Amino acid sequence: MTELHWLPPIADWRPRLRALGGDPAKAWDETVALANGRINFVLTNALDEAARRVFPAGPSGLATKPVRLAVLGSSTLTHLLPAIRVAGLRRGIWVETYEADYGQYLQELSDKDSGLHAFKPTAVLLALDAYHLTAGVTAGMDEPTASAALDEAVSHIRETWGLARDAFRCPILQQAALPAHLSVLGLNEHRLPGSRNRFLVRLNERLRAAAEEDGADILSIDDRAARDGLTAWHDTALWHRSKQEVSPTASPMYGDLVGRWLAAKQGRSFKCLVLDLDNTVWGGVIGDDGMEGIALGQGSPLGEAYVAFQDYCRELTRRGIILAVCSKNDESNAVEPFEKHPDMVLPRGDIASFVANWSDKAGNIRAIAEELNIGLDSLVFIDDNPFERNLVRQELPMVAVPEVSDDPVGYPVALSDAGYFEGLSVTDEDRERTSQYQGNKARDALKASATDLPAYLRGLEMELIVKPFDRIGLQRIVQLINKSNQFNLTTRRYTDEDILAVMADPEAFGLQLRLLDRFGDNGVIAIIIGRLQETKDLLIDTWLMSCRVLGRQVEPTTLNLIAEQAKRLGAKRLVGEYIPTKKNGMVKDHYARLGFTVAATNDTGGSRNLLDLAEFVPADTFIHVTEG
């Protein structure tokens, strides 16, 4: 099964597709909405055609970064490109693709005049088919020969990554080999050194290890095929007919796997799972059935299924996903199982925001996003009730709402198959996240009790740890750069490679700031990139901050640090730009507030602001700064 089963079917999808057009902003929202319906490969292709007709040059003014993806392979891949582009649309990302000529990827990579170089990709997908990868491997090989062939295949692929990286300085996605070969020995195929079937299994293991060393990512279609069944992915008759290794019917799933990688690379994976309670986390209605009446725990298959779902949620929190509750209940009833039911897997402490009342769920989900200080587009909402699902989809189209049945067995499957939380690595912040949000609530409580702000801030015992960009922090830096919209002066989006370039540039600096206080570690909360200009002005290329730490004097403290760095580089003035977007109105007067003079404004509301370093007096704040 390669169906996109977590997406809801849209009844009037076809007429809406045919009506696509008109006002570009509305047409874009409609395109994204259609991409979020459950569509098969035929309709996926139709949507792709329509989107490219309506936006021949791509849409403008998106919050996401457009992607130019080059697909390099050894067989027919053309049929996968529409699904990749549509998977981009599903996430609000415009994707242009380029397919290297059939099997010509090495020549195109090496030839500076090739179409590939002219395309200037911002991401590369290397998709080599099972037949190409095992060319020359036969069951007659002895172990040393087979191992040598394996080494050669791995080093060939790594060289290809190296060529792509040198040429385009962009992220690389390596398709794992699809295990398309039949066994010839049988159950103990692993005893046959030259088995093609085993060769690919070994190759995939080696590629994963190599990807760790080389900084590439893996498109695990081997795992997907293991879940869906190989025949859902690969049709041998079609391979003979058209050299399509991945069956066209699997193309929407293939595209979606690539799409979630592209989104994750921009830091746009979902971050928080919002749970309904009754008939979602346990069976029955706690307010009616009471503690003894709800289905939860050993003894009934249904009760065990809810335990399994809770266990999956718990596993998600352990890798950094935030949990919230949004339930129509009296709060005392809703909390009771968390505190008293012996079979509850999720402790109350795992829920960063707990909202149980009788208001409508869309409003409550907004409140959750506000309380956690994250965007609505980081939320996934799971509810067994179709009415609530549709209400939230309609009111908050940016919230992902998986289509599920009333059988809890399917809930973890929907969350996992949808790939909402696609993560490329696990940072320490991810593992700490729920406790960070818990700390936030304690801070708010202190704020409510403190009578004056200075006393509150002093009481927080804040410590700001400043560190130049480094490889350990790379993932988090890129995540923040691509995800921060509100407190972001310039909204410039950068990749790993861009950050490495800043680290290597002696005329530039990059700072990552971590804030600690008596309630815990807030993690890295601000990113600064500064660049010395030929005029001896220090341009603040990027200044962004997590809204969680607003109003805590982090901004003036950060300016002190920027001024120090600027002086070190020999700058005479600081130049701060404000580039307005739909979402960053809150920092319009950021520089003026910090004592900069407005030097120029433009008609879109942007400004350029100056600060003379000779006259700058560092601000005195309650934050203690240390170097990390």
Next chain:
Amino acid sequence: MATETEIYAALKEVFDDVFMRDDIELTPTLTAKQVQGWDSFKQIEIIMASEEKWKIKFNTRELDSLLSVGDLVAMIAKKTGG
């Protein structure tokens, strides 16, 4: 068991989706040459969408023998016992 008329009607839905237009009139003698955009990729789309719709599978020989809409309808009828 589907009648030929029912197959034509259902196949029309497949064509409407594949070409995103509803003015293609399906006749037994209609072939790829007569429909703009009906290339080898669309051909595979039509076949696979038909397989999905009728829950059937064409084998390699059968695929080679599909030259016109009439061939396809006859094959679907045969496979669905019509």
